[in-house]
Amino acid sequence: MLTHRIALIPGDGIGTEVTPAACRVLDTVGRRHGVTFVYDEFDWSCRRYAELGAMMPENGLDRIRHHDAIFLGAVGAPAVPDHVSLWGLLIPIRRNFRQYVNLRPVKVFEGVESPVRRARAGEVDLVVVRENVEGEYSEIGGRLGRGFPDEMAVQEAVFTRAGTTRVAEYAFRLARRRRNRLTSATKSNGIVHTMPFWDEIVAGTAGAYPEVAWDSEHIDALCAKVVLDPARFDVLVASNLFGDILSDLTAAVAGGIGIAPAANLNPEREFPSMFEPVHGSAPDIAGRGIANPLGAIWTAALLLDHLGHGDAAAEVEAAIAGVLAETPLRTPDLGGTATTEAFTRAVLDFTTA
Known part of the structure; x- marks a missing residue:
């Protein structure tokens, strides 16, 4: 069984809701492909900034430098200016780890207008x-x-x-x-x-x-x-x-940024790459359990592919496509009423079908 160590930064807003969904999918698909994920979770966020005056500790980069990958849920809160939250966390990780490629795949899925x-x-x-x-x-x-x-x-x-x-x-x-x-x-x-x-x-x-x-x-x-x-x-x-x-x-x-993934890549693999959904922290819906987890789940597929598990990544993408094409489940951003949990369970069902 191959083990990957992931630095997990749920961050702010709906980041704390969609990150567990991505991890559940990683764990489920990983088991079938002989891969185990170990998560080291860090509370780096605007909440931490409000309490301690910094998005992450001074030695933050050293603490995640040797992980196989970084998964970031979202960054941002109304009380903290964007230039503070981004330049205090996201940008230093990108630049110090030479993640010079930001990769954003885009597809129109059947079932999403x-x-x-x-x-x-x-x-x-x-x-x-x-x-x-x-x-x-x-x-x-x-x-x-x-x-x-x-x-x-x-x-x-x-x-x-x-x-x-x-x-x-x-x-x-x-x-x-x-x-x-x-x-x-x-x-x-x-x-x-x-x-x-x-x-x-x-x-x-x-x-x-x-x-x-x-x-x-x-x-x-x-x-x-x-x-x-x-x-x-x-x-x-x-x-x-x-x-x-x-x-x-x-x-x-x-069809919307709620399903969009992103990868910040260091192609030479001298440093860990970072994976994050595009949607941001969405404070207007945070805590209501209605965030669309597909962006985070598709981002998890990018992480799998980067770590050399292309078949597992394709399986996750196929599950996303299956849920959208073959079920009526939709979160509110896609015109439905499904919860984050219901949508995540549907994806997990398709990965095991």
Whole structure:
């Protein structure tokens, strides 16, 4: 029996409700595939910040550095500004563990109606590859003259050749394993330094992958085309900001962020990768037992795949698809009345069917 040690950070809001659902699925599927999961749970959250003044302890990264993977439920609370909660927990983990690929698969499942007319089940199946540690979300900048009429704020975007090249190479390799189609998001007609640099590196990388058909689209036009014809896309590669926007847009096209998974990957496996559903802490429904667990459960499938258990991951995805296609169960975000527990049990039933 193979054992994986997982750092579990349920976090805030519905994170504490969907994380146990993901663990139940991992444990159930793992047993059939000869895999055991050991969870070390950490209370790092906005609640901890309110009590102790920090999202995690000073030695937090050292405490999870040697785990096989990290599972994060959600981060955020109304009383704590987002820049405090994110930069106190999520961002340090991503950057210190060089999780430079943010991977967000998107599918339209049978049984989930997309708000987009041309987004049909079985046709929309794409992946957003977002550069995750530099770009527009750098820490370089500041504010000058606070409170005066001429106050100013400066935020620097940082694109390195190494950082752009490695995410482009990952995206091309992924496209080669999928349908050999890649689209790069840019805005080189308006952002005159970083985006032409991005374009040059993507074009140079493409030469090593002649079998992958690729093109480049300005981000504004690309967003429109994703809505108008989402089935045409396979792999979308984008900078930190553009990838962030595309991730939520494509999740909405698929029917909602409640079912959307995400992985923060260190492809070289020098550090643990982190897995998190996209939906956030949703404080408006926290504690009511109605959170959609599918985002966390699909995220668990990404974790399985990353740890080398592709068959088990496929089994979890098939169970998600089965529940949506063959049962009327839906949580409120999908137009139903099912509870988190009922939906989780349904997925577990399909994994053992």
